[in-house]
Amino acid sequence: xxxxxxxxxxxxxxxxxxWFSAALVLPLGLRAEETYTFxxxxxxxxxxxxxxxxxxxxxxxxxxxxxxxxxxxxxxxxEGNTLxxxxxxxxxxxxxxxxxxxxxxxxxxDYKHSYLGGDEQSTFYExxxxxxxxxxxxxxxxxxxxxxxxxxxxxxAGFIDRPKDPEEPEIGVEGYIALSADxxxxxxxxxxxxSFMPVLLPVSKHINESFGKRDYLNPAGKIYFLxxxxxxxxxxxxxxxxxxxxxxxxxxxITTNWEIHGEFGWIKDYQRTFIDRFGKxxxxxxxxxxxxxxxxxLTARDTTFIFEYYHxxxxxxxxxxxxxxxxxxxxxxxxxxxGNVEALQTAAVLTEKNYGGNNPMRDYLYLRIIQKEPFDILxxxxxxxxxxxxxxxxxxxxxxxxxxxxxxxxxxxxxxIIVGSDDTEYGEKPNDYRxxxxxxxxx
Amino acid sequence: xxxxxxxxxxxxxxxPADALDGTDLLKQIxxxxxxxxxxxxxxxINIEPDGRKKEFTLFSVKxxxxxxxxxxxxxxSEKGRSTxxxxxxxxxxxxxxxxPIRITSLQSVIGGVFNNxxxxxxxxxxxxxxxxxxxxxxxxxxxxxxxxxxxxYDQLKIRADKNQKLPTEIECLTEAGMLIKTLYFKQxxxxxxxxxxxxxxxxxxxxxxxxxxxxxxxxIKKRDFRDEVFTLTFMPNIDSLR
Numbered sequence: 001x002x003x004x005x006x007x008x009x010x011x012x013x014x015x016x017x018x019w020f021s022a023a024l025v026l027p028l029g030l031r032a033e034e035t036y037t038f039x040x041x042x043x044x045x046x047x048x049x050x051x052x053x054x055x056x057x058x059x060x061x062x063x064x065x066x067x068x069x070x071x072x073x074x075x076x077x078x079e080g081n082t083l084x085x086x087x088x089x090x091x092x093x094x095x096x097x098x099x100x101x102x103x104x105x106x107x108x109x110d111y112k113h114s115y116l117g118g119d120e121q122s123t124f125y126e127x128x129x130x131x132x133x134x135x136x137x138x139x140x141x142x143x144x145x146x147x148x149x150x151x152x153x154x155x156x157a158g159f160i161d162r163p164k165d166p167e168e169p170e171i172g173v174e175g176y177i178a179l180s181a182d183x184x185x186x187x188x189x190x191x192x193x194x195s196f197m198p199v200l201l202p203v204s205k206h207i208n209e210s211f212g213k214r215d216y217l218n219p220a221g222k223i224y225f226l227x228x229x230x231x232x233x234x235x236x237x238x239x240x241x242x243x244x245x246x247x248x249x250x251x252x253x254i255t256t257n258w259e260i261h262g263e264f265g266w267i268k269d270y271q272r273t274f275i276d277r278f279g280k281x282x283x284x285x286x287x288x289x290x291x292x293x294x295x296x297x298l299t300a301r302d303t304t305f306i307f308e309y310y311h312x313x314x315x316x317x318x319x320x321x322x323x324x325x326x327x328x329x330x331x332x333x334x335x336x337x338x339g340n341v342e343a344l345q346t347a348a349v350l351t352e353k354n355y356g357g358n359n360p361m362r363d364y365l366y367l368r369i370i371q372k373e374p375f376d377i378l379x380x381x382x383x384x385x386x387x388x389x390x391x392x393x394x395x396x397x398x399x400x401x402x403x404x405x406x407x408x409x410x411x412x413x414x415x416x417i418i419v420g421s422d423d424t425e426y427g428e429k430p431n432d433y434r435x436x437x438x439x440x441x442x443x
Numbered sequence: 444x445x446x447x448x449x450x451x452x453x454x455x456x457x458x459p460a461d462a463l464d465g466t467d468l469l470k471q472i473x474x475x476x477x478x479x480x481x482x483x484x485x486x487x488i489n490i491e492p493d494g495r496k497k498e499f500t501l502f503s504v505k506x507x508x509x510x511x512x513x514x515x516x517x518x519x520s521e522k523g524r525s526t527x528x529x530x531x532x533x534x535x536x537x538x539x540x541x542x543p544i545r546i547t548s549l550q551s552v553i554g555g556v557f558n559n560x561x562x563x564x565x566x567x568x569x570x571x572x573x574x575x576x577x578x579x580x581x582x583x584x585x586x587x588x589x590x591x592x593x594x595x596y597d598q599l600k601i602r603a604d605k606n607q608k609l610p611t612e613i614e615c616l617t618e619a620g621m622l623i624k625t626l627y628f629k630q631x632x633x634x635x636x637x638x639x640x641x642x643x644x645x646x647x648x649x650x651x652x653x654x655x656x657x658x659x660x661x662x663i664k665k666r667d668f669r670d671e672v673f674t675l676t677f678m679p680n681i682d683s684l685r
Contacts, residue, residue, distance in 0.1 A: 036643075038486045038659040042500055042517060045685045051519055102683070132683060136671040147541035172539045184677060186670030192529065195676040224676060229532055231545070231675065251545050253532065256593045259545045298547050376651055378491060407497055408520045442520040 048096045052443050055089040059436040064418075068325040070430035071332040072347055077115070083431075085114035091125070091172075102130040108174070126175050138182045145175040146199070148222055148235055149263045150249040153366040153387070154310045154359070156265035156290035157247030159237040160201055160211075160220050165358055166366060166387055167398065167416070176201055176208050193226040203241040212241030229253070235265075244268045257298040264291035270314055273354055277326035279346055288313040294366075302372040308365070315362040316355070318391045322423045324355050361425055363390040379405040394420025394427050412438040465573030469585060471608045472601070473566040476640050480506045480668060482684070484661040487557060492653030499553050501562070502685055504666070508569040510673040513562055514681040521553070525681045528563040529673060531593040536678040543675045556624055556648045556656040560595035567601070570594045581605050596623060607631065609640060624648035634663045 061083040064070055088111045095104040109122040128142025149155030153166035162173045184195040199220040203211050212218075218239025225232045230252035237245040249263035270288035275281050294308035316324075324347075331343030354360075370383040381402045388395040400414035416434040420427025477483075487499040500517040509530040515521040523538040526546070534543040546559060553562075571587035571594070587599040596615040603610050613626040625648070628641035644658040671677060672684065 036488050036496075036657050036659060038484075038661045040484070040661050042486075043484045043502065043661060045682075051522060097683070132680065135669045135677065138680070145541045152544075170537070170540050172541070182676055184671040184674050186674060193674045193676075195674060197676075226529070226532075226675070229530070253545060253547070253593075256531065256595070257547045259547070261545075296545070376654070378489065378651075378654060379497070404520070405495075405497070407518045410520065442518070442522075 047098060048094065050092075050094045052093060053089070053091040053440060054443070055087075055438060055440040057087040057089070057436055057438045059085050059087065059434060061085075061431040062433050064430060064432045067430055068328040068332075068428040069351075072328050072344060072351065073430055075332055075335055075341070075344055079115050083115060085112060087112050100132050102132070104128055104130070106172075108172070123174055125172055136184045139179075140181070141179045143175045143177045144180070145173065146178075146180075146197075146222075148233065148249075149247070149265075150231070150233070150251045150261040151263045151292045151294060151308060151310070152296075152306055152368075153308050154292055154312070154364075155263065156292055156310070156312070157233070157235045157249055157263050159235060159242075159245045159247065159265065160199060160218075163358060166364075167358075167385070167396070176211060178202075178208075190228045191225065193224070195224045197222045197224075201239070201241075208241075214241075216240035218242070242267075243270060259296040260293075261295070262291070262293045264289065267314065272314060272316075274316060274320045275324060275327060275350060277323040277330065279327050279331075279343060290314060304368075304370045304372070306366070306368040306370075310359075310364045310366065312359065312362050312364070316360050317362065321355070321361060321392075321425060324350070325423050325428050359387070359389070359425075361389055361391055364388065365390060379403060389420075389425045392420065392424035392427075394418075394424035396426055408442040410438075410440045410442075412440075414438070465576040465585060466568065468576060468583065468603075468608070469568045469571070469573050469587070469601075470566075472585075472603055472610060473568050475607065475609050477505065477566075477663065478636075478638065478665040479508075479566075480666060481663055482666045483663045486659045486661065487553060487562070488657040488659070489553070489556070490655050490657065502681070503563075504668055504672065504681070504684055505565075506668045506670070506673060508566055510670070511563045511565060512673055512678070512681055523682075525678045526559060526563055527673060527675065527678055528559075528565070531591070533559055533563065534675060534678065538679070543678050556646050556651050556654060557658065558595065561626075561646070561658075567599070571599060578605075582611065607639070622649055624650070632660075634660070636665050638663050638665075 063079070063081050063083055065081065090109045091106060093106045095102060105127040106125045107122065108125045109120065111118065111120045124143055126144045128140050128144045130138055130140045132138040146160050148159065148161060149157040153169050155161065155164070160176060164173055165171065178199050178201040180197055180199040182195060182197050184193065186193050201208060201211065201218045201220060203209065203214055203216050203218065205214060216239045218237065218241050220237040223234045230250055233249045235247040245265060245267050247263065247265040249261065251259060251261035253259050267288040269285055271283055271285050273281060273283045290311055290313040292308055292310045294306070297305045327343065328347045331347055334340050334343055365388040368383060368385040370381060372381055373379065374382065382400065383402070384397070384399045386395055386397045396416055396418050398414060398416040400412055403411045414436050418426045418429050418432055483503045485501045485503065487501065488496050490496045498517065499515060499521060501513045502516055503511065503513040505511040512525060512527045515524040525536045527534045527543070533546050535546045536543045567587065571589055573585055574588045575586040577584040582605055583603045585601040585603065587601065589597050597618040598616040598620065600614040600616070601610050602612040609631065610628045612628065615623045617623060624646050627645045629645065630641060630643040631639060632642035633639045642660045645655060647655045
């Protein structure tokens, strides 16, 4: 690593830590006068609303220059052992309501400045209209998220949602354009609620193109029951853009401080494409049954444990992932020996299409431990999260501290440490650890 | 035989004719605090030892004994979050997450001394049995025990004004009798529609030394709702009730 880069990276890290520490410790200027009043004008409802979220997220990486994915990404660049990037996000949200009609939108703009220069991407995450003739019936048309499934980190039954990042499962994602309805009925007795959500999701050249095969109108649906104090969903997706899928989930409290949940998704005739170490492509087809079981537990000391086991039946086997890494390593050696980049370019395409998703293998454990406001420090919540690949024993460990003392400002300092030997999922990630500060302001 | 007759007569004359049944008294206190079904605007303020504070504004709706929902209106970081309680079941909906998740009564969605159970308070009589009532001059002292282990506080001691039959102070205790927090009810106000109740509830806790939280009641109005309003599916739409 070059000395000036090393110096720059340490200064960068120091700035992050000092900024966060200052926000944690320093008072907010003058003390507010102790008058506790309630201005009722705050509660007046206007027909429209407009709000937003602005985020700055500088990230510092320590590269793992021997890893396969580092070689794939940086084979023709010398970026040294450390990398910095600056990310920012702007989300705007608005709505207009009149009688039974409501219009809603949410935009998302991401800007990233990295070793590749600046890159900006903007899109509508959601934009739809609703008609609600009664409290038990509603129709939505437009782009929206559905968020089906009870899993926290993964959703094998989230058939019409984009996959979420298990390391950041609460971050919003882009929706799909669809026509949907909600019908709700309540009862007394052990069955308290039934609701039904039918969905029509079209796929064509300009609509939902990334969802699946074009020129299909895909019906989907979810039936929800609150039965004996248990949330139960039955889910399906048909049509031609993807093969038929069935799923179900449940969630219930065992005690006031202990919740359990589960979810499965069954995919008919799932097609999986993989390569051998020489890059020869192969495809197999089978009915895939993925499932998840999890729990959330709160101790008397306000420590929350979120635990999940996930079996991803659409994922790769250990030897298949090893072949993929070997193919990259061989391609890199060919590049070093001859300058030929063909194999690396093939690997880059495969990474984007097949292998590059979150948690591409079969069995995972997720554990997140959150301690609420330790040492009586209000709005200060440290947490640690780990995701363990049960096949190759590689894992990520991510401690973080979140501070929300300042109204509408959320500060988070997070490190992700990646642990794994050669030819393992996490061991072949392009970096050894990542340190990031996220400052998000709501307005 | 004569001793038994004398004891019976003494008991008749020592128990006042208007002696209150504890459960009836608790139900009266519940009804004086809120109508059975209503809508309400509240402000919650967390105050730190150095005087700094953080405020939250909520819109709440309740129906019957076991259905209540609340929607955060302010601050912007919490806007659109809603919580739902159906008996012992509680859920939190965060717009960015996009689906309701189950939460527990002891958690706090806002941080500070108030927990979810305080924000989504059902009738006391729905969750507690009256173990004893002490009649001490101008106030009653009710000793309550949770009906089930799923209730946030195992025991309550309610100090209530005798004339108004409204609480002035509630101590929340664990099964072992450890004090978790104390709620102080102040500033009785006429909200209209026959609703006269404390408009200011302050709480402190030995678990949060120096911190306190305040709940200010803005508007309370009797209103009936359909049961479908108190469902997971409706949680993202609670604002449409305003």
